Amino acid sequence: MIPFDFEYYRPETATEAVTLYTDLAGRGKNARYFGGGTEIISFCRLYQLYPHAVIDIKGIPELNTFEQKNGKLFIGAAKTLSQIQESNLFPLLNYCGGRVADHTIRNKITLGGNLCAMIPYRETSLALLVSEAELVIQNRKGKKILPISEIFHESLRLEDGDLLMGVHIREECLGAPFVCLKKTSDGNVGYPQDRVGYPVVSVAAMRADNKIQAAFSGVCIFPFRSRTVEEVFNKSNLPREEKIRQAVEVIPAAIHDDMISSAGYREFVLKSMMAEILERLE
Template sequence: MIAFDFAYSRPNTPSEAVALYETAAAQGQHALYYAGGTEIITFSRMGQMAADAIIDIKDLPECQVLGIDGEEIVIGAAVTLNQLADSDIFPLFGQTAQAIADRTARNKITVGGNVGSRRLMYREMALPFLLCDSKVKLFGPQGARLLPFTDVFHHALNLKPGELITQFYIPRSFVANTFVHLKKTKQSSVNYPLVTVLALEDGDRIRMAFSGVCAFPFRDERLEELMSNRARPLCERVKQVIEQFPHEVLHDLEGSEDYRKFVLQLTLEEILKQMGWAV
């Protein structure tokens, strides 16, 4: 249950959803879009989140799409992590989804909700979108816009007031690429990550995205260059990545900075070996 009083609406179209948001804002009310609701429910119970209006978008047809359109895979923002993983439409995305939370929670957590989270820094579903030249379709007061994912995701999703995510588009050409997804946790596999690394082979280089190491998920092409340099031994490449890591490494209850770096080192070595890039 959501632990505060609110006005509830269930629009039939994105334009109707945005109109409801704008009406609430014009009345000085705080409105939230709702799909899976896990974040709203969790943080409202802790007294850390409240709203005057809840706009339920989980049944919008555009947000429920999961399929292939020509040369692109289309994933609706309200598709749950289990729906995505069970579809096997793109194993790279499915494995990422399966590693988040437990199966019961994944029945509620949506792709758009995880990517767009404002409260949880991990946003692990952003990693495959960062690697696969993805696009995201947004709908807001000025209508729809389709943009490269990396244009609106810089450590977190940057939306205009009233905007909502409707769909993601991924080139089908990436489905055949070799990939490795490794998530390291302190204890149970459903814990928040100490380190999550997603690596994707792209011709003569490896693309990589990270979560759990820093206070946000990210991709860094300089680190990819270091990892992809087969002229240098595995241990040297990994050492360079650790030494030249571009952001502050987390130091918290999940793990110290030094411990995270140690786990990251082992994870990167394992990735290179699994992908056949160790030599």
């Protein structure tokens, strides 16, 4: 039970939503856009979040759309991870989104909610980083479309009041060869808990334009795609073992060490996943 009150709004257009957000802010009210709301409800219940208002964006038709147009697939931010998985339009995103939480919760978690999550594991970001997706964002000034590399640095750097409308993915990425792996601290403990849990390491890698592109989560405190790691992966005339050694040296931050996994074990898992990426995509 959430032990305090907040106001609930369900706008019908994106313009209405961003205007409302600004109006509420002008009245000193801290509002949150509310997609699946699983994280907001959990954090409110745990006294870690105190919004004055939530703006439920699921009633905005544009945010509930799959559309293929002009060589791109658009996925609305309010599409749930299960809807994305059932649609099977972008298999790499199915895999990345299909390992978040459990199946029933994925009926509620939205793509936008996962990308904007407060917890550090934003698994769908991996598929979008390697496919160089574009993000459609609406605010009071209008709509803008930005490459994810410009706005995702450790987390999604939205400005106050920005509403994530959805993502564009180039059609050539939809069927590109890929590798998607996740290891949890439980490993496979047997039904029903196999695969459920935060990752020790998870990776999404794709072969596009004859090059390997790879993104990681669990390794550091934030998910990342590193061009430097990719340069090492794509060097010719370098043995795989050496590529892995050099790639681990250039990851962008210290390997995370916490109760889920020690840094040493994470590095071991990371190296084994890198070996699998190279074996399958080289």
